[in-house]
Amino acid sequence: MRVSIDTHPGGTNPNEDWVAGTSTLAIVLDGLSTAGLNTGCRHGVPWYVSQLGSQLVAALAAPDRTLAAGLAEALERVAAMHPECDLNNPGTPSATVAVLRHRGEDLDHLVLADSPIVIEGPEDYSVITDLRVDAVLPQLRAEVEKHETDTPEHKEALQRFVHAQRQVRNTADGYWVASASPEAAEHALTGTTPLREAQAALVMSDGASRLVTEYGMATWPEVFATLRAGGPRELIDNVRKVEATDPTGRRWPRYKSGDDAAVAFCQW
Ligand SMILES: [Zn+2]
Incomplete structure (x- = not known):
């Protein structure tokens, strides 16, 4: 497998x-926003996602290990790296996970929360x-999306939303993300696609996929054409150009003006 990658922050x-x-893995993690709230961790979200x-790369070095088992092991190892932090804090650093693995004649995938994988x-x-x-806390989400991203009302609504999300995160009533417990790995969505049914694949954070899913400014065929012509950087540049036309989220209400974007484009 040939993987081209790029990532770019959405703001400062x-x-x-x-x-x-x-040569066998494409991995994207998207750290969840803390909205400036306490996390109980002195390391921070960028540290958490890089660890x-x-x-995860290390845990999946064994090709016979399932992606979910590899994720569970990686979660355990990272938790063990900062026992001095309060890992029971509901705001402990968390992330979405998207993994694509080339294994023999197959492609395995795992997704946990909203970083998508697209198979062409x-x-x-x-x-x-x-x-x-997306199914939880619809009223608080709507409250955030009512305000433009550069207003104090937006910031306050986002903090209320994130605070409430933390109460249902990694519970049966809420949604699952990578956090401090290996249990989340059991809730990931996994599957396998025969390699012959895939011409190419794209693993990305929602900061990149929103060009299609939120902004409606490109189709998947156009995105794959962009990737073949200009690689991941051109795709991310296209997202930024679209966001620059709507800097405060008037046309496309959102949590921040620009979201961090990460892209892994896979070919065979
Ligand atoms: Zn920590």
Whole structure:
């Protein structure tokens, strides 16, 4: 497998996305926003995603290990790296996970929360994503989206939303993300696609997929054409150009003006 990667922060804060490609793996992690609230961890979200990503690559070095088992092991290893932090804090650093693995004649996938994988088949595109996060707290989400991103009302509504999300995160009533417990790995969506049914694949954070899913400014065939012509950087540049036409989220209400974006484009 040949993987081209790129990632770019959405604003002036450190990038909380993480991406890696090897000859058998493409991994994207998207750290969840803390909205400035307490996390109980002195390391921070960029540290968390880089450690989790690295441990995931290590845990999946054994090709016979399932992706979910590898994720569970990586979560355990990262938790053991900062026992001095309060890992029971509901705001402990958390991330979405999307993994694609080339194994023999197959492609295995795992998604946990809303970083999607798109597989380009001979005739159509399969979008693999876990949108359980979108089903919770619709009123608080609507409140955030009512305000433009540069207003104090937006910031306050976002903090209320994130605070409430933390109460249902990694519970049976809410949605699952990578956090401090290996249990979340059992809730990831996994599957396998025969390699012959895939011409190419794209693993990305929602900061990149929103060009299609939220902004409606490109189709998946156009995205794959962009990737073949200009690589992941051109795709991310296209997202930024679209966001620059709507800097405060008037046309496309959102949590921030630009979201961190990470892209891994896979070919064979
Ligand atoms: Zn920590």
